[in-house]
Structures are given as structure tokens and as C-alpha cells.
Amino acid sequence: MKNAVAHNTNLDYAIIGNSAAGVAAAESIRKIDKKSKISIFTDEKYFNYSKPLITYFLSGKLDLEKINFKDSGFYEKNDIDLRLGTRVTSIDPSGQSLITDKNEKVKFRKLLIAGGGKPMIPEIKVVNRTGHVETLKNVMDKTGGIFTLTTLDDAIGLKNYIEENNIKSATILGGGLIGLKAAEAFLELRIKLNIIEFSGQILSASFDNTAAEIVTSRVEETGSSILTNTTIDEIYTDDSGRIFEYKLKTGRMLSCNLLVVAVGVSPDVSILEGCAGEIMTDNGIVVDQFMKTTSDNIYAAGDIAKSIDMLTGKMRNIAIWPLAVRQGSIAGRNMAGSQVSYNGGFFMNSVEILGIPVISMGLSNAGENETEEIKTYKIYNPQKKIYRRIITRDNKVIGAIFAGAIDRAGIYTGLISNEIDISDIKDNITKEDFGIIQLPEGYRKHLVVGDGIEV
């Protein structure tokens, strides 16, 4: 900030982040406000790409030019000034301005912070052959063969490394959704894996043991291994600073020339270090129902925000694409003068791992112990590898898990968001052919006939 400011810019709307939330916000501002100046700042250099698609690029399913989620004409058509390769280094909330790494001072009327998350790096010792010891966090960038996988640059670097070193086996640290998505790409590239998971099962945050078991056995069929209840204790690097071996907490030594660290992502609030008093953070930027931060004129949305979880009523960072789009869109409308409320969201995710589609939604891990209020309903067909589990609280669906067959899963999303009482349809709730016709009459009519239409 002490650097001389090279030039000044005045903007109506400044947006930090060019992913789901930032783009949705810009688009919805433009629908309301046809004239004002909108700029999107991103430290990345690609005009637009979908973060969830980077593993599709890694596996070779999608080329670089196909991983955009908006077409090349989007920014021009909406008259959005896209500032690629421009990192916002600090924000002055009361002065309504920000500084970029190009030494530019930008005054704004409204600001949206939608910079997303950053990968977490666990505390692991890295021991070099020379005897020098460091923590992984400090040498992540300098250590060869160790990658995170949250940005396109990560994926490109990883892909190049695999090709240049003719990689045939790799280790993924973390058996969560990012780890498993990475695993799928690797397995398609015929790279054998060790997946290391700290807890007792993979996908522990959002799936139960049965669903995890279906995926685990499919992964193991490929000849890869899933090592649970352990983690990496020490990493060993060679003279050129490249990983060649690691030690598990159990003491077991495994050789390795490619390690992907996928233990989770957290909101990247480093940009707010200078203004913590004005913009409140608590493992994410805290926003109200209008997606506004504790500072007037400054909004936050997407993976960086902490907003209401409608199933617990608590503030929570739920880093998923659909909510990032919705939050961004609501933030944008409010920045442009509307008063639209965000009613809260809940966690959900859909992935296909080695041909097995899996979906989890809501409080999918509630109900491990049934109580008076919380009940679970499940069906499991081990032959067909089809599993479905529905969790209810006070006769309303609050969570669901699907593995093997996911058709019409959205009907359950509807039951959760509309808080439908399912007392009368309990017997049908897990059936494979469960459909709208089994829904309680009032809700069914609402869906089929629509509001305000005579039957």
C-alpha cells in the first residue's frame, strides 16, 4: 500500500473473482443496470473457466478451450471489463477503494468479494536428502512432484508433470470429493493410486459407510488402494527437491513421485488482513440475508462467504457451485438496488466416480443414531450396487444419499427446500420408482398444475 499509486480508476461495480459467484453477480447487475461500469478482477489469466471441470481437463475428456462455462462473447455482450492477471492486494472499506498489484487505486460504489477458497495444506514435515527439514506449507511451491488441484494452473502443471515424467502411479492425500474427482481422472489415465484418508472411510463429510463402500470397492477393482485411518507423517525429497518417498503415521514407507494434496479448501480471506475490523470474518466472510458484509456497500458470495444453512439455522461456509451462482446473483441484484433475500441453502454434491453416480444432499450424515425426531429410511441392493438413504427430522426430509442410481434425486431436494411433511408417504420414500405421483397431494398439485391454474 505504501507503493506510489500509478493511476486511479472510478468504478460503479467492482467484483473480485471470475468464477461462479462473480460472473453470476456481474450478469445480474447488468440485467438491472444497463449503463454503469462493471469490472471483474482476477489474478488468473484465463478469460473464463469452470473450476469443477479441471479434472475433466486433467483426464483428457475436455480440451482447454472447452472448459469455459461462459462463451467468449459473454463479457463483451454484457459490457463487463475483465481484468485478467490482476490481483487485488488490499481493500479500504470506508474509503470505498481497493489497490491492485498493478499499483492501481480503484474507487468503487459497490464491491463484491467472490475470490473463492484456497487449498488447505496439512502440517507435514518435508525431509530433504541433505538432512534439511521444512514444513510442507513453506516448501509447497519449491517441492517437485507435489500438487494441489483447485485451479486450472494446478491442473496444467499436473498434466505436464505426468507427461514429462511418464507417471504410472501416484498418491492422493485426502479421500473427499476433490480427492475422488482427482482419482477418477488419474484412473482414466491408467495411473495406479494410493488414496490416503485420515478418517475411517472415504467421502466421510457427506456420505455414509455403505455409499463409501460401494465407491471403495469400485476403486479397488482397478488395482488401486485406499488406506484409511492414517495420514502422511513425513515426506522425503531427493537432491533436486523432488518427492520420492513418504512415511505414513503407521510407520509404513511408500515410494512416490507424484503426490496430490486434497485435504480440503477454506475461504481465502487473506485479502482482508488490513481491514479485519470493518469486514467481519469467521472462517469465511460473514454476510446478512442480502449477501452484504458488515461493511456497507461491500458484498460477498460463493466459496468465500459464510451464510445461513437453512437446515441448521447456523452460519456456515457451503462451498458448492449452485449456491455460489445463487448467492452471486442475489448479491448482484442487491448491489444494483434491489432488495432480494437469500433464504439460505444446504450442502449438496453430485459426482460420478468410475461410472458410479453418487449424490448427497443436506444433513446426509445425520441419523447415524436415530432419535425421536430423526429417522432414516434406506434401501440397499448389493448386487446392483444401488443404495438410497433418506433422513428425516420431524417427518421432513433433511438429507439424502444416493449411490448407483440417482435418477430424480432432485425431487428430494425439492422436499428439503420446501419443508414438505412426508408422514403419509413414508412407505414409498426410498422406492426406486419414487416420483411426483407419490408426493403429498398439495405439493404434488403445486408441482404438476402450478400456482394459480384451475384444475
Added chain:
Amino acid sequence: MKKIYINEEYCIGCRLCEIYCQVKHSKSKKIIKAFREEELDTISRILVEEIGHNSFAIQCRHCIDAPCVDACISGAMSKNENTGVVNCNEDKCVGCWSCIMVCPYGVIKRDISAKKVASKCDMCIDEKIPVCVKNCPNEALKFSDTDDGSGVEIK
């Protein structure tokens, strides 16, 4: 703007809508060929639900704030502002099934015949009347005007 309305009282569960939808979206567009040779390659994008004497046919409602468009990670799903049609660009679709996860009507299907893509009602945009409506013998499906802006503009 027009939209397909469902009249569940009139549906007799004959499933002609499913058949004509499937033919319309088949390669040959011919009913015998579509069912004899292409049956596994085409799926109906409309769905008849039936229990006893109750039945109705349902397809994409082409929502105003379509959750499938928000959830789509690849930009394949979009709502055309001029026609109101929510359409899936099958070239862009990667088969992540996020749309299936969020559609409260359960009317998006997995088409896994070739490349895995999400398959849904496209409102037969090149027809004057969608084939499911045209071939319904009892007016259980109606294609009529809507004033909420959510429907389809026909030429």
C-alpha cells in the same frame, strides 16, 4: 409466450406423448425404425407417472429461475431469454448430473447411450406445437399462452 400445461384429470395414461417424444428425438424420426432399431439410443423426455387410475405426463417446466441453469458447471444448461426455453447443449454437457440433483420435478434424465449427457424437454422448438401436446388424445397436455414470461415464444 406459450407454455405446456398439464391437466392431470384428463390424462388416461396412454403414453402416446412418450412415444411421440421419443420418435421426435430419434435419429430417423420414423416410429417403426425408432422403436425397432434405435430404441436404446433415444429416450423420451416426457414422463408419464401412473398409480391406479391416477396419471399425468410431466416434462421440463422451463422455470423462470431454473435451478438446473444455476447448478450447471459446464455452461451447457441455459435459459433462452427470447423463447423462455431451458435447453441443454449436449456438446457442452459433461454428465455431472448436477441438474438432476436440483430439479424438483425430476424431469431431467441421464442419456448414457453415447456420450453421457443430460436429456430434457426442448419444447420441440422447430414445431408449431410440441409433439406431446399435438398427439395427446384427451387434451391432458395443453400448449397455451402464459403471461408470466416463463413460456415459449412461437413464430
